[in-house]
Amino acid sequence: MLGAAQVLSFTTLIMMFFGAIAGIIAAAIPGFTVTMAIVLTLPLTFSMDPLQGISVMLSVYVGGYTGGLISAALLGIPGTPSSVATTFDAFPMARNGEPGRALSLGVWASFFGTLISTAVLIVAAPPLATFAVRLGPWEYFSLIVFALTIVASLVGDSLQRGLIAALIGLAIATIGTDPMMGRPRFDMGLELLAAGLPFLVVLIGIFAISQLASEVEDARAIKTGEKLVSGTIEFKTWAVMREVLMRPVNLIRSSLIGVGIGALPGAGGSIANLVAYDQAKRSSKDPDSFGTGTADGVVASEAGNSATAGGGLIPLISLGIPGSAVDAILMASLMVHGISVGPRLIMDNADLVYGMFLAMAVSSLMMLVICVLSMRLFLRVAEVPKWVVVPVVMVCCVVGSFALNNRVTDLYLLAAVGLLGYGLKALDYPLAPLVLGVILGPIAETNLRRALMTENDWSLFVTRPVSLIFLIAAVASVAWAVRGILRRRKQRKLQKDTA
Amino acid sequence: MSQIDDFKPSQESGEIARLLSYVALLAASVGLFIEATTIPTSRFEALGAGAFPMLVHACLILLLVTAIIGSLRKLPAAAYGRFGAEAMGWLKARRLVLFLFLCLAVFVAGIPVIGYPVAAFLFLIVLQVTYAPKTRVTIGIAVLLALIFSFGLNWLFAEVFNVFLPRGL
Numbered sequence: 001m002l003g004a005a006q007v008l009s010f011t012t013l014i015m016m017f018f019g020a021i022a023g024i025i026a027a028a029i030p031g032f033t034v035t036m037a038i039v040l041t042l043p044l045t046f047s048m049d050p051l052q053g054i055s056v057m058l059s060v061y062v063g064g065y066t067g068g069l070i071s072a073a074l075l076g077i078p079g080t081p082s083s084v085a086t087t088f089d090a091f092p093m094a095r096n097g098e099p100g101r102a103l104s105l106g107v108w109a110s111f112f113g114t115l116i117s118t119a120v121l122i123v124a125a126p127p128l129a130t131f132a133v134r135l136g137p138w139e140y141f142s143l144i145v146f147a148l149t150i151v152a153s154l155v156g157d158s159l160q161r162g163l164i165a166a167l168i169g170l171a172i173a174t175i176g177t178d179p180m181m182g183r184p185r186f187d188m189g190l191e192l193l194a195a196g197l198p199f200l201v202v203l204i205g206i207f208a209i210s211q212l213a214s215e216v217e218d219a220r221a222i223k224t225g226e227k228l229v230s231g232t233i234e235f236k237t238w239a240v241m242r243e244v245l246m247r248p249v250n251l252i253r254s255s256l257i258g259v260g261i262g263a264l265p266g267a268g269g270s271i272a273n274l275v276a277y278d279q280a281k282r283s284s285k286d287p288d289s290f291g292t293g294t295a296d297g298v299v300a301s302e303a304g305n306s307a308t309a310g311g312g313l314i315p316l317i318s319l320g321i322p323g324s325a326v327d328a329i330l331m332a333s334l335m336v337h338g339i340s341v342g343p344r345l346i347m348d349n350a351d352l353v354y355g356m357f358l359a360m361a362v363s364s365l366m367m368l369v370i371c372v373l374s375m376r377l378f379l380r381v382a383e384v385p386k387w388v389v390v391p392v393v394m395v396c397c398v399v400g401s402f403a404l405n406n407r408v409t410d411l412y413l414l415a416a417v418g419l420l421g422y423g424l425k426a427l428d429y430p431l432a433p434l435v436l437g438v439i440l441g442p443i444a445e446t447n448l449r450r451a452l453m454t455e456n457d458w459s460l461f462v463t464r465p466v467s468l469i470f471l472i473a474a475v476a477s478v479a480w481a482v483r484g485i486l487r488r489r490k491q492r493k494l495q496k497d498t499a
Numbered sequence: 500m501s502q503i504d505d506f507k508p509s510q511e512s513g514e515i516a517r518l519l520s521y522v523a524l525l526a527a528s529v530g531l532f533i534e535a536t537t538i539p540t541s542r543f544e545a546l547g548a549g550a551f552p553m554l555v556h557a558c559l560i561l562l563l564v565t566a567i568i569g570s571l572r573k574l575p576a577a578a579y580g581r582f583g584a585e586a587m588g589w590l591k592a593r594r595l596v597l598f599l600f601l602c603l604a605v606f607v608a609g610i611p612v613i614g615y616p617v618a619a620f621l622f623l624i625v626l627q628v629t630y631a632p633k634t635r636v637t638i639g640i641a642v643l644l645a646l647i648f649s650f651g652l653n654w655l656f657a658e659v660f661n662v663f664l665p666r667g668l
Binding site: 040045092160163173212216217224333386387388392396399408412414415418419422426427448449451 | 528535557559567584615649656664
């Protein structure tokens with residue numbers, strides 16, 4: 001009760017409100033991340049009470065997971081890595097003249113996703129955390145193998161080009177220092193490549209720069225002041241809320257995927273949104289509609305990534321293990337206030353922990369209120385002419401890429417990767433599998449090598465039960481995807497024959 | 500009808516462009532595979548630093564060879580003759596995209612020399628003035644936005660976030 005009173009005090013609520021706004025804005029700008037927003041917030045919380053400080057940071061966290069949706073839907077550029085899958089359907093929906101619906105679907109799905117993850121956090125934190133930390137490198141590697149099978153859902157028209165793109169992503173991830181022994185690889189003696197290709201720079205280059213370049217392809221249209229979305233923009237947030245609630249299975253499944261993946265240290269929103277999207281597509285009666293602007297795709301991706309906020313707190317609160325960079329900063333903020341984080345946290349500081357749970361729920365409510373109130377303002381972005389949007393967003397991408405590591409060489413990489421992304425897009429290679437390869441490559445390699453360093457026995461991947469379950473799921477997932485492809489091919493052949 | 504719709508290369512030319520991309524990727528992949536074999540293995544682990552890249556590049560090489568064979572079988576000999584002209588037409592239709600990448604390259608190369616504020620100001624002015632309909636209002640908006648997102652953003656990062664964007668030589 002003491003914790004609840006502190007979170008619900010006027011001062012804390014006001015600070016959380018501004019925190020949520022900061023998180024949303026930071027994540028909405030391509031190149032700026034939730035982590036950066038939280039790092040910048042940390043010093044401001046030093047003078048606050050521990051719970052007040054952590055509540056403000058949680059509001060930035062929750063706001064940040066939703067903010068990425070804005071640029072994903074309106075510009076086709078994921079504001080954060082966790083909103084990659086959001087671009088698949090929210091962007092086509094916005095381009096089809098429904099940007100208000102795309103944003104509202106994402107905001108409501110994020111809200112419900114965060115609430116569901118908070119409920120799971122309260123009920124299942126200790127057992128889930130104990131399970132998550134028992135997983136060894138064998139299970140992690142098998143999980144990544146399973147996650148890689150998502151490629152089959154993201155390939156678009158050609159399975160072959162999709163697989164090539166995923167392997168290019170995995171190859172890009174091997175450039176730079178080897179993750180286990182620190183040995184340099186493929187750096188060609190260039191300082192530019194010595195530290196590897198930073199994932200966020202690749203993400204911004206592949207998605208943002210190539211998308212911005214596509215916007216100026218049509219010289220005549222841009223010179224007549226063409227806008228991002230033409231026509232009247234409608235905004236019916238309550239109708240959309242009902243639309244989201246009409247998809248309870250998708251919403252709950254995606255949220256639980258988000259919680260589960262968020263609870264695994266090292267995983268997180270960037271994987272959760274893709275897995276949730278993939279599962280929604282596989283279980284849909286109309287999988288072909290995914291990628292064309294279907295509501296199910298937006299709901300799955302946004303519920304999945306927002307639910308990782310609660311999931312990430314599970315190992316942090318129960319065991320003192322941060323699951324991601326953002327969780328590590330949250331942990332640091334508790335330690336700054338003299339609170340030791342570990343299994344005894346919930347016993348020694350029950351008010352603080354339950355206050356954090358409440359702060360999560362309050363933050364998601366604030367995010368909802370802010371987004372609903374400011375939606376019309378965000379939607380104005382869609383009405384800005386392309387000749388303004390393209391150069392300005394490109395400058396934001398450059399500044400964001402520089403600010404990640406304060407390295408000018410990252411800017412050269414950004415331009416090169418942007419050109420590569422545009423070239424691949426023009427040649428009909430799907431870009432999502434490439435990004436998936438870049439995300440999963442280092443995790444897969446590290447865990448494979450760690451597993452074999454621990455015990456040089458390949459059979460452990462199939463004799464450890466959880467690892468085996470993931471591998472069976474991966475095989476089933478591939479079989480399911482191949483079945484779908486063969487069925488579509490057969491249908492096309494039949495249509496051709498009848499025509 | 501848009502300018503892009505005016506010029507659509509044939510499916511065959513698209514396939515040739517993809518074939519060229521497969522060949523370029525294959526060359527890079529073979530080179531990197533060979534380099535990966537030279538990475539020494541630590542005595543403390545079963546798999547060395549080169550094992551995972553070798554696995555990735557081996558799969559990539561296999562796929563690319565399959566893709567090259569598939570493309571070669573699909574393409575009639577006459578298609579190669581039309582490719583040069585169609586590729587030039589494709590590039591010409593996308594001259595604003597090429598200009599964008601050229602400006603981006605000059606912008607990022609210029610940042611360490613003339614500093615972020617001046618480089619960003621010039622980049623924004625040049626691109627906006629090139630793309631915008633030519634009226635006094637649009638030029639005014641372009642100058643204002645260029646000032647905000649170059650000198651303004653530089654000030655914001657330095658004063659509020661303590662992040663110092665490059666100042667130049």
